[in-house]
Amino acid sequence: MKITKLFFTITIFISLVTSAQDKAFTLQEIWGGTFRTQGLQSLHSMKNGTEYSVIERDAASGAINIEAYSYETGEKVRTLISTASIDDLSTFQGYSFSKDENRVLLSSELEQIYRRSSKGIYHIYDVPSKGIFKVSDKKIQSPMLSPDGNKIAYVLDNNIYMLNFVTGKEVQLTDDGKKNEIINGITDWVYEEEFSFVRAFDWSADSNKIAFLRFDEREVPEFSMDVYGKDLYQKQEVFKYPKAGEKNAKVSLFVADINAMTSDQIKLGDYKDFYIPRIKWTANPDILSVQVMNRHQNNLDLIFVDAKTKAAKVVLNEKDDAYIDITDNLTFLEDNSFIWTSEKDGYNHIYHHAATGELINQVTKGLWEVTSYYGYNKKNKTIYYQSVENGSINRDIYSVTLDGKDKKRLSQKEGTNDADFSADFSLYINYFSNATTPYEYTLNDGKTGKVVREIKNNKGLLEKLAKYDVRPKEFSTIEINGEQLNTWMIKPKDFDPKKKYPLFMYQYSGPGSQSVTNSWNRANDYWYMMLAQQGYIVVCVDGKGTGLKGAKFKKATQNDLGNLEVQDQIAAAKYFGGLEYIDASRIGIWGWSYGGFMSSNCLFKAPDTFKMAIAVAPVTSWRFYDTIYTERYLMTPQENAKGYDDNSPINFVNGLKGKFLLVHGSADDNVHVQNTMQLVEALIQANKDFDWAIYPDKNHGIYGGNTRLHLFNKMTNFIKNNL
Numbered sequence: 001m002k003i004t005k006l007f008f009t010i011t012i013f014i015s016l017v018t019s020a021q022d023k024a025f026t027l028q029e030i031w032g033g034t035f036r037t038q039g040l041q042s043l044h045s046m047k048n049g050t051e052y053s054v055i056e057r058d059a060a061s062g063a064i065n066i067e068a069y070s071y072e073t074g075e076k077v078r079t080l081i082s083t084a085s086i087d088d089l090s091t092f093q094g095y096s097f098s099k100d101e102n103r104v105l106l107s108s109e110l111e112q113i114y115r116r117s118s119k120g121i122y123h124i125y126d127v128p129s130k131g132i133f134k135v136s137d138k139k140i141q142s143p144m145l146s147p148d149g150n151k152i153a154y155v156l157d158n159n160i161y162m163l164n165f166v167t168g169k170e171v172q173l174t175d176d177g178k179k180n181e182i183i184n185g186i187t188d189w190v191y192e193e194e195f196s197f198v199r200a201f202d203w204s205a206d207s208n209k210i211a212f213l214r215f216d217e218r219e220v221p222e223f224s225m226d227v228y229g230k231d232l233y234q235k236q237e238v239f240k241y242p243k244a245g246e247k248n249a250k251v252s253l254f255v256a257d258i259n260a261m262t263s264d265q266i267k268l269g270d271y272k273d274f275y276i277p278r279i280k281w282t283a284n285p286d287i288l289s290v291q292v293m294n295r296h297q298n299n300l301d302l303i304f305v306d307a308k309t310k311a312a313k314v315v316l317n318e319k320d321d322a323y324i325d326i327t328d329n330l331t332f333l334e335d336n337s338f339i340w341t342s343e344k345d346g347y348n349h350i351y352h353h354a355a356t357g358e359l360i361n362q363v364t365k366g367l368w369e370v371t372s373y374y375g376y377n378k379k380n381k382t383i384y385y386q387s388v389e390n391g392s393i394n395r396d397i398y399s400v401t402l403d404g405k406d407k408k409r410l411s412q413k414e415g416t417n418d419a420d421f422s423a424d425f426s427l428y429i430n431y432f433s434n435a436t437t438p439y440e441y442t443l444n445d446g447k448t449g450k451v452v453r454e455i456k457n458n459k460g461l462l463e464k465l466a467k468y469d470v471r472p473k474e475f476s477t478i479e480i481n482g483e484q485l486n487t488w489m490i491k492p493k494d495f496d497p498k499k500k501y502p503l504f505m506y507q508y509s510g511p512g513s514q515s516v517t518n519s520w521n522r523a524n525d526y527w528y529m530m531l532a533q534q535g536y537i538v539v540c541v542d543g544k545g546t547g548l549k550g551a552k553f554k555k556a557t558q559n560d561l562g563n564l565e566v567q568d569q570i571a572a573a574k575y576f577g578g579l580e581y582i583d584a585s586r587i588g589i590w591g592w593s594y595g596g597f598m599s600s601n602c603l604f605k606a607p608d609t610f611k612m613a614i615a616v617a618p619v620t621s622w623r624f625y626d627t628i629y630t631e632r633y634l635m636t637p638q639e640n641a642k643g644y645d646d647n648s649p650i651n652f653v654n655g656l657k658g659k660f661l662l663v664h665g666s667a668d669d670n671v672h673v674q675n676t677m678q679l680v681e682a683l684i685q686a687n688k689d690f691d692w693a694i695y696p697d698k699n700h701g702i703y704g705g706n707t708r709l710h711l712f713n714k715m716t717n718f719i720k721n722n723l
Contacts, residue, residue: 022493023468025530027716030523031709035465037439037458037520040429047101049424051077055095058084064091066104071427071443074455080104081125086132089123098149102127103165105145105152114189114669117141117198124152124165135163141186142199146207151258153185153201153210160185160201160212162258173210173256173263180222180240183215188249190242191215193670194628195277195326206285209307210256213276217249227667228696239669244623244630244644245637251276253290255307266305268292268312275628277326283336291330297323297632302330302340302357315357318342322555323632325512329373339363339383341373343551350383352402363404369548371395372418376402377425377446384421384428384446390414392548393475393486393518397430397449410449413437416519421446429455433520435473435488438462469493471529475518480571481564483544483553486516487572490528490538495581501537502586502723503576504528509565510594511633512547512554515540527712531719539576543568559640561622561633562601562647569598570606577609588723590614590715593671593700600649600660600679607657612722614661614715617671617700620679621648624672650679653686659722660690663711665698691718 029035041054051068058065063084068077081104083090092106103126110120119139125132135143135152140161143154153162158177163170174184185201192198201212223241228234242248253276256263268276271292278291288305290312302316318324320343329350331339336355341348348370350363363383364370372386374397381402390396390409395416400407411417415434422428426446433439438458442451473488492501506528508515528538544564545557557564569589577584587610591599596618603613622630622644623637634643645651660683664676673694683690693714695702702711 024533025468025526027527027530027709027712030526030530031712035461035521035523035526037461038456039439040431040441040456043420043429044095044097045421045423047099047423049422049426052422053080055092058082066095071422072452074443074453080127081106085130086125088132088134092123093120096145098145099147100149103145103149105143106132109139111139114192116192116196117186122154136161142201144199144201144203146203147205148207151203151207153203155185155201158183158186160210160256162210162256164258171258171261173212174214180238181216181218183217183249185212187213188215188217188220189239189669190248190626190628191275191277194626194632195275197278200279202279202281202288204281204285204288204307205283208258208285209281210258211279211281211288211305212254212256213279214252214254215249216252219247220249221246223672225667225669225672237667237669241669241672242627244625244627244634246627248273248275248295248627253279253305255288255305255310257307264310266290266310266312268303268305269301269314278328278330280330280332282338283332283334287336289330289332289338291326293324293326295627295631296635297628300324315355316340316353318344320344320551322551322558327373331373331376333376334378339373339376341370346551348551350385350400361404363400363402364407365404367550368392369550371548374419374421374428375425379424382425384410384419384425386418388548391518393514393516397428399446408449410444410446412449412451414518416517419444427452434518435475435520438520469529469533471532473525475516478541478572478575480541480543480568480575483568485541485543485568485572487539487541488516490532492532492535492537497581499581500583501535501581503573503582503588504531504536504538504719504723505569505573505576505587505589506538506540506595507543507569507589507591507598508593508595509543509545509569509591509598511545511557511561513594514542514547516542527716531716534720536719536723537576537582539572541569541572543572557633559634559643560647561643562597565598566601566605566647569602570609573602573606573609586611586723588612588614588719590616591618592616594619597649600662601647601652603658603660604649604652604655607655610658612659612661612719614663614718615649616663616711617665617668617702618649618662618675618679619671620650620675621645623648624675624678650682653679653682653688656683656686656688656690659718660688661715661718662690662692663695663702663714664693665695665700665702667697668700670700 043052043054053068066081092108094107096105106123107120110118119141122135141155160173176182187200217240220240225237226234253266273295275293280289286307290303292301298320300318301314305312329341340351352360368389370387374384397411397419418431420429430442430444440457441455471490477484576582589599596615599613600615603610637644664673
């Protein structure tokens with residue numbers, strides 16, 4: 001009797017352990033942060049190259065500190081700033097140093113505006129004297145310390161101001177700024193979103209001049225958005241938003257001389273309807289670099305402006321049959337020669353040009369892409385970069401000398417490696433993950449790549465996941481429409497190739513994007529595992545138009561967005577549907593933003609292939625989207641109406657047979673809810689049944705509180721009920 005009881009107890013224990021390893025994922029856990037990885041704080045590499053600084057809160061006192069740590073040991077070296085010893089500032093959220101690190105710009109009370117822009121209260125802390133003062137009583141934008149640390153420039157109410165700490169003198173450099181009319185020193189909405197920058201001014205190396213852009217957006221059409229809130233009446237947000245084919249802001253360039261108290265407009269040449277996506281002072285304090293691009297974005301001039309004579313000269317020109325990508329990789333060496341990245345040989349590579357613009361040499365070359373440029377070490381004339389040389393779904397860190405010799409692969413593990421180098425490039429922090437390894441952070445030698453010490457890992461997360469039925473991604477390539485396409489697949493546990501499984505496809509598919517990567521899980525990946533636990537096979541395919549396989553592959557969709565990409569997803573669905581273990585009558589697809597545009601088209605254009613689709617925050621007509629992004633790939637609607645209309649889901653609603661869920665946030669300043677409303681009206685007029693949901697006052701990300709949980713619960717139920 002005792003033996004039987006013991007056997008029964010052991011059996012129960014084994015059963016509990018086994019079931020624990022088969023634990024199912026839940027949406028509450030996924031969106032509650034249960035599987036979130038530990039990360040590193042954003043750090044600043046100190047100029048000595050041996051230390052880095054981070055913001056920390058003192059647990060005992062509650063003070064906010066900037067602490068300096070040793071790279072080599074990871075031990076705290078000193079406290080640079082503590083609010084415990086500052087009477088006028090109790091907290092701050094961010095910081096930046098002057099070049100000599102004697103002054104620190106501290107930000108607090110930050111208020112988000114759009115995706116990249118914010119305004120806030122800023123203080124200057126003087127390290128030697130430990131003194132502090134507020135830059136302005138009002139919330140300002142994009143403050144920037146001068147290279148000598150004695151001045152600061154910032155934007156307030158669309159005007160640029162300069163404050164001299166030594167003299168105490170404040171100068172207002174512009175006075176015509178006005179909301180929805182004139183902007184000085186910061187970008188308009190479309191530049192911020194599509195050229196990825198906000199601060200539109202820069203200090204010269206000698207701290208005596210400020211170059212800035214001025215946007216005249218008076219003729220740009222306005223877009224208005226209701227923000228409902230909780231008050232009796234809703235509010236209306238009105239901002240300038242140039243939709244494809246409409247007028248852009250007129251941009252002009254100025255150089256202000258602080259000593260001479262002058263501000264001069266620079267005539268760049270005979271350009272019409274153009275963009276200035278970057279300005280940057282060179283190593284020479286009198287030479288400003290300006291990038292000017294035509295509206296089609298297939299012709300780029302790098303111009304050098306002499307601040308003394310105001311003369312402008314084109315030193316480099318790039319042309320492309322499709323478009324040219326804008327980057328922040330331009331780096332000036334001491335002799336004013338410069339490092340530049342380009343796709344002109346068909347793949348993104350690094351080039352070295354003389355100060356006059358002539359090509360000195362192509363630094364990297366091969367049938368692979370440089371994916372990140374980390375910087376240049378002038379001491380040993382070495383460039384550091386990331387590339388996909390080891391397979392387009394992987395990322396590795398490399399070094400190469402300026403003459404293109406002595407290339408070294410510094411990263412050791414296969415997967416996704418990223419780097420944060422010390423100021424002198426002697427050391428770097430390696431950020432590594434792959435599909436089976438959550439983020440690992442190590443300190444590595446900048447010459448050899450050898451690990452100096454481990455900083456942090458996520459083994460605790462792996463131990464937690466050991467209790468769950470983790471469904472791994474299986475990477476492969478499939479031949480679709482003449483191309484080898486990267487794909488991953490997640491299968492249910494105890495997969496039986498003799499059974500039939502429903503297939504659920506995810507994709508994004510936007511130009512230059514990549515969804516199939518050998519990297520650790522994001523929140524959505526746990527959702528896919530959850531679906532696999534419930535009997536679905538989930539796949540993702542990167543079709544034509546996606547990135548990191550060369551310019552030809554990426555730009556194949558030019559002037560015809562939503563055609564070849566849709567064909568690839570349809571063909572992939574048919575390929576998978578032809579496999580013995582896929583139920584071809586139960587194939588669904590979903591996507592967000594560009595992916596929602598795609599999933600809508602797939603369902604409408606291939607009603608016999610897809611049983612259902614979900615589209616979240618989709619573009620439904622590129623006529624509704626902004627000039628810079630849309631015209632880069634389609635030209636204007638006036639020039640290419642066919643490219644806009646032949647692939648608009650709005651024009652293909654009659655093809656809907658399956659089940660369709662349409663979701664949008666009402667306060668989406670990026671992909672306006674207008675897109676969904678127009679598609680809804682078309683579906684109604686075609687008498688098509690569908691489901692839809694609007695999330696009040698939510699932007700393109702549709703998040704906040706329980707919003708994501710609610711959204712994914714809705715999508716999960718829709719899949720279970722219709723696939």
